[in-house]
Amino acid sequence: MSLLAVDNLLGSSSLVERMPGLTAWLKDLVFPPTCGGCGRVDYQFCAVCAEKLALLPVEYREHHVETVDAVFATGRHAGILADAIRAFKYAGAPQLAEPLAARLDALLTRQLLSVDVLVPVPLSGQRLVERGYNQSELLAKRLSEARGISCNPSLLRRVRHTEKQAQLSGVERNQNVEGAFAADGAHGLSVLLIDDVVTTGSTLRECASALRNKGATAVYAIAVSASG
Numbered sequence: 001m002s003l004l005a006v007d008n009l010l011g012s013s014s015l016v017e018r019m020p021g022l023t024a025w026l027k028d029l030v031f032p033p034t035c036g037g038c039g040r041v042d043y044q045f046c047a048v049c050a051e052k053l054a055l056l057p058v059e060y061r062e063h064h065v066e067t068v069d070a071v072f073a074t075g076r077h078a079g080i081l082a083d084a085i086r087a088f089k090y091a092g093a094p095q096l097a098e099p100l101a102a103r104l105d106a107l108l109t110r111q112l113l114s115v116d117v118l119v120p121v122p123l124s125g126q127r128l129v130e131r132g133y134n135q136s137e138l139l140a141k142r143l144s145e146a147r148g149i150s151c152n153p154s155l156l157r158r159v160r161h162t163e164k165q166a167q168l169s170g171v172e173r174n175q176n177v178e179g180a181f182a183a184d185g186a187h188g189l190s191v192l193l194i195d196d197v198v199t200t201g202s203t204l205r206e207c208a209s210a211l212r213n214k215g216a217t218a219v220y221a222i223a224v225s226a227s228g
Ligand SMILES: [Zn+2]
Pocket: 035, 036, 037, 038, 039, 040, 045, 046, 047, 048, 049, 050
């Protein structure tokens, strides 16, 4: 029986609509996923690369970003760490939240911060629709469970869509995110911002400004990797 025939039997709504998993299955069959680390046709991130990531030591890097009290990252944005983050963000591998958040947790075990709440850097609504999930929110939720600190994504929101920072120069990045965030209900709170990659820090700076404007007493940030 053809798909069309099955579709007709089911009535007016299409088979694809009734079975969203079918679309993904057909897509995988026609375009098999390749590993974001080594490129082999297998899975978005293969077991060999996952093992490499697990063995990568957690570094303790501190960066200076204006208006943020301290910014930490668990390693340089290169090699297997950069590959994992790319697969996590762009190749539909949300399961990488677990090993990547474990790195954040390990760093925080060394750097004890007194924070009241974890706040992921928000995605624009448009990007959320494209990706299906906010990678920073997945990290924040994992970290929240691991450390017993509450996570409140609604404290901060994007008030306008911005271009992808990765494609812009330093000055353009600043202009791109200026005034792009607004905060609510941050009065008296010490906040830890969660992001995947810190580059120039312009996104974190804007987030911190928005939170401070609404009364946050301290704003720290932690990212999986740092470039530059
Ligand atoms: Zn691989």
